[in-house]
Amino acid sequence: MRRIIANKAQCRKCNDIIESKVRTQRVKCSCGSIWVDGGKYYIKRGFKESKDDIIELSEFDGE
Numbered sequence: 001m002r003r004i005i006a007n008k009a010q011c012r013k014c015n016d017i018i019e020s021k022v023r024t025q026r027v028k029c030s031c032g033s034i035w036v037d038g039g040k041y042y043i044k045r046g047f048k049e050s051k052d053d054i055i056e057l058s059e060f061d062g063e
């Protein structure tokens with residue numbers, strides 16, 4: 001399994017880059033359209049209106 005180095009994403013609406021650093025820490029962008037969760041344990045994403053608002057920026061080890 002790939003190791004997560006950075007669990008982050010950018011919001012297409014407000015351009016915020018948000019990062020979840022701790023497991024079960026849900027981090028929202030400033031407009032509230034998207035959130036990231038999972039820290040270095042798992043990649044979890046949520047959104048208010050559309051999945052297309054999420055720009056995936058996560059980095060993995062071993063690629």
Ligand SMILES: [Zn+2]
Nearest residue numbers: 011014029031
């Ligand atoms: Zn936003």
